[in-house]
Amino acid sequence: MTLTGNLIIGASSRHGANGSFQAVAASSGREMEPSFGGASPADLDEACGLAEAAFRPYRAAAPEARAAFLEEIAGNILELGDELVLRCMEESGLPRGRVEGERGRTVGQLRLFAEVVRKGAYLDRRHDEALPDRQPAPRPDLKLTHLPLGPVAVFGASNFPLAFSVAGGDTASALAAGCPVIVKAHSAHPGTSELVGRAVQKAVADCAMPEGTFSLLFAAGRSIGEALVADPRIKAVGFTGSRQGGVALMAIAARREVPIPVYAEMSSINPVILFPGALAERGEAIGKAFIASLTLGAGQFCTNPGLILAVEGAGLDGFVMGAKAALGEAAAQTMLTPGIHRAYCSGIEALEGNPKAQKLAEGLAGEEHQGRAALFSTLGADFLAEESLADEVFGPSSLLVRCRNEAELRKVVDHLEGQLTIAIHIAEGDIDAARALMPVLEEKAGRILANGFGTGVEVAHAMVHGGPYPATSDGRSTSVGTLAIARFLRPVSYQDLPDALSDETWCLGR
Numbered sequence: 001m002t003l004t005g006n007l008i009i010g011a012s013s014r015h016g017a018n019g020s021f022q023a024v025a026a027s028s029g030r031e032m033e034p035s036f037g038g039a040s041p042a043d044l045d046e047a048c049g050l051a052e053a054a055f056r057p058y059r060a061a062a063p064e065a066r067a068a069f070l071e072e073i074a075g076n077i078l079e080l081g082d083e084l085v086l087r088c089m090e091e092s093g094l095p096r097g098r099v100e101g102e103r104g105r106t107v108g109q110l111r112l113f114a115e116v117v118r119k120g121a122y123l124d125r126r127h128d129e130a131l132p133d134r135q136p137a138p139r140p141d142l143k144l145t146h147l148p149l150g151p152v153a154v155f156g157a158s159n160f161p162l163a164f165s166v167a168g169g170d171t172a173s174a175l176a177a178g179c180p181v182i183v184k185a186h187s188a189h190p191g192t193s194e195l196v197g198r199a200v201q202k203a204v205a206d207c208a209m210p211e212g213t214f215s216l217l218f219a220a221g222r223s224i225g226e227a228l229v230a231d232p233r234i235k236a237v238g239f240t241g242s243r244q245g246g247v248a249l250m251a252i253a254a255r256r257e258v259p260i261p262v263y264a265e266m267s268s269i270n271p272v273i274l275f276p277g278a279l280a281e282r283g284e285a286i287g288k289a290f291i292a293s294l295t296l297g298a299g300q301f302c303t304n305p306g307l308i309l310a311v312e313g314a315g316l317d318g319f320v321m322g323a324k325a326a327l328g329e330a331a332a333q334t335m336l337t338p339g340i341h342r343a344y345c346s347g348i349e350a351l352e353g354n355p356k357a358q359k360l361a362e363g364l365a366g367e368e369h370q371g372r373a374a375l376f377s378t379l380g381a382d383f384l385a386e387e388s389l390a391d392e393v394f395g396p397s398s399l400l401v402r403c404r405n406e407a408e409l410r411k412v413v414d415h416l417e418g419q420l421t422i423a424i425h426i427a428e429g430d431i432d433a434a435r436a437l438m439p440v441l442e443e444k445a446g447r448i449l450a451n452g453f454g455t456g457v458e459v460a461h462a463m464v465h466g467g468p469y470p471a472t473s474d475g476r477s478t479s480v481g482t483l484a485i486a487r488f489l490r491p492v493s494y495q496d497l498p499d500a501l502s503d504e505t506w507c508l509g510r
Contacts, residue, residue, distance in 0.1 A: 019220030026093030050212025076199035093334030148178035150235030170238030269306035277427030279315025287322025299396030303454030332366020347393035418468025421454030
């Protein structure tokens with residue numbers, strides 16, 4: 001399939017005339033063909049108009065038809081074969097195994113949501129039958145279901161060019177809910193985005209879905225993305241990216257005449273708490289496993305373990321020994337974009353220049369655009385006093401906070417912002433101490449895990465990939481797992497309506 005650099009607006013494909021840009025090869029920084037044309041305000045208006053026109057017929061599609069559509073998208077993505085894998089590898093710098101795994105996750109998400117649509121439990125239908133003889137007042141007949149919000153804007157993420165991008169979790173869950181989707185592609189992987197976008201466009205046509213069910217826009221700057229969020233025809237937003245970007249979109253949505261929800265996953269350092277018993281039993285082994293998690297994907301996962309908390313002691317010395325040994329053998333890895341690499345290097349330089357932080361170890365030096373892993377250390381009191389030490393450094397860097405005692409460790413945990421994940425490493429003798437800390441952990445994170453690390457997010461019914469602000473803009477939601485569909489639905493109650501008016505919507509979820 002020849003890449004065109006064209007916008008996808010409903011069934012049409014044309015080159016945008018509002019500026020242009022090219023993808024940049026992550027490993028070399030060279031520009032790649034073709035040139036991608038940016039969407040104009042007129043292009044945006046057309047895409048939003050088509051999405052608005054598509055909403056009612058698309059939400060009225062039978063559950064089986066919507067499920068088959070999601071499965072058709074999955075099949076079309078697989079049919080792209082190596083063309084998609086190779087383009088994604090070149091644009092992102094990710095190795096083949098990672099790209100193929102992410103493709104599998106993307107396809108799996110689509111198929112999982114097809115299953116969800118068929119079963120219908122996501123509608124959370126409820127029925128309170130009328131009690132006409134109840135005293136002192138009769139009860140009316142009440143039926144409740146959940147209906148789609150309307151057209152959704154989705155922003156592709158830099159660090160997951162497939163699973164959090166054009167046909168990723170936000171798009172899959174919004175389409176499953178019955179919402180048309182307009183994707184604003186990420187500029188780091190436009191070729192990957194076009195290939196997947198054309199796979200979705202083909203599925204729309206082959207499944208006879210309304211033309212405006214899907215559109216894909218490219219942009220050379222921020223204005224089109226901002227205008228997309230501001231457009232009154234957009235009813236919700238899915239975003240994965242920086243805190244600065246997420247907060248900016250939230251502000252735009254809040255200023256609208258009719259505000260809308262922005263589901264933004266933004267910032268998390270994913271603390272790992274090492275309890276004394278676990279350190280005494282296996283401190284060195286935990287240190288080695290930690291480095292494997294830290295350097296996975298060049299540290300560019302949303303759930304990368306950027307903070308380690310522990311009480312001083314011999315067990316902690318064993319952890320440091322294991323981490324140092326593993327880190328000394330860790331190869332540098334190509335980062336997603338030259339810009340992300342520069343930002344990572346700036347973050348490392350800031351820690352190196354901070355007198356309250358000490359560099360414990362670093363990985364092997366690499367080539368241009370490759371991130372060199374690093375581990376720093378600070379004292380609990382200094383971490384509490386120095387706000388910058390809690391800043392996220394996006395990449396394979398982490399900070400060990402050495403606490404004098406359990407009381408200081410508790411103060412550090414209380415001091416933390418909202419997180420996507422918090423991991424605890426415990427042994428049998430740590431259960432009571434961990435139990436005492438659980439209430440505050442539950443207030444701080446969307447996912448709490450034991451004897452592991454947050455990297456590796458299972459796409460499943462019980463998964464939460466979200467957390468209190470600023471991890472996400474709405475800590476009641478998740479962007480991964482079947483509960484993600486709830487973001488794009490709203491409850492509607494039917495009181496005393498004749499079955500002829502209420503049953504079709506209530507029973508079938510239309």
